[in-house]
Amino acid sequence: MSITDWPQAERPREKLLARGSEALSDAELLAIFLRTGTRGKSAVDLAREVLQRFGGLRGLLTAGEAEFCAVAGLGQAKYVQLQAVMALAQRHLGETLERDSGLHSPEDTKRYLQSRLRDLPHEVFACLFLDSQHRVIRYEELFRGTLNGASVHPREVVKKTLAHNAAALIFAHNHPSGIAEPSQADRHLTRRLVEALELVEVRVLDHIVVGDGECVAFSERGWL
Structure with a gap:
């Protein structure tokens, strides 16, 4: 079943807007980033499989390009996007220490x-x-x-x-x-x-x- 067919309160994007990011699981947050799944799998299904494959968020976030892109449904574009997101988060932390x-x-x-x-x-x-x-x-x-x-x-x-x-x-x-x-x-x-x-x-x-x-x-x- 596509996420668009889920009850609105259970869709990750709507859930985040209504209840904040703290209410979402790691898989749901990752699904928002992935945006789409693969044939027969919703974005949340794909996110769960990816997290299981990499042993959690940390394994995913520190994976090299080749390892990341080898997973069906990911690819280079998402790898680049993820690196950009991580860099933004790091710079956000750095801004708390500005002059x-x-x-x-x-x-x-x-x-x-x-x-x-x-x-x-x-x-x-x-x-x-x-x-x-x-x-x-x-x-x-x-x-x-x-x-x-x-x-x-x-x-x-x-x-x-x-x-x-x-x-x-x-x-x-x-x-x-x-x-x-x-x-x-x-x-x-x-x-x-x-x-x-x-x-x-x-x-x-x-x-x-x-x-x-x-x-x-x-x-x-x-x-x-």
């Missing part, structure tokens, strides 16, 4: 850093450069490594900080293993960076380690 307002919400910061770092297959060390009012000047990935870690050079961090005329920093890096617990090496590196930046009178406000669905902030552990 026109101070950085007042640790949770917003964590969500933004998670969106940038969580699903990367390699380790990345990144930085939020802040002005004296803790407004974001720039987010930048400074070093990339492998599953075994990234080589972070304090001198390069200081050079970037001075180039951006930053007054404070928030560091972040991901653990591709999914476990957010900081290692002794992470703590040692942070101490080295804090000491180097103190020489140029720049504060390190936090170092956030991003895992699979969780973050650990050094500031919350009392390590800064």
Whole structure:
């Protein structure tokens, strides 16, 4: 049965308009994005099959182009659209950290850093450069490594900080293993960076380690 033949209150689009997105399942939300199904399958049926195939939304959203396009009913056009939607969502999170307002919400910061770092297959060390009012000047990935870690050079961090005329920093890096617990090496590196930046009178406000669905902030552990 086509979705157009469903009772109006059960159609995903109408349901979202009447009750909000929270009332829809993952499959119903995905069906709105897909718009159409395939022969003999409604958009919701197709969405359920896709989610089952990829093991849920996260698997779908992180799938490569070839894997995504291999599914009947998807294809390159939908892959491009989905990448655009994800980029828009990421930029929306980034706008909460814009220069026109101070950085007042640790949770917003964590969500933004998670969106940038969580699903990367390699380790990345990144930085939020802040002005004296803790407004974001720039987010930048400074070093990339492998599953075994990234080589972070304090001198390069200081050079970037001075180039951006930053007054404070928030560091972040991901653990591709999914476990957010900081290692002794992470703590040692942070101490080295804090000491180097103190020489140029720049504060390190936090170092956030991003895992699979969780973050650990050094500031919350009392390590800064």
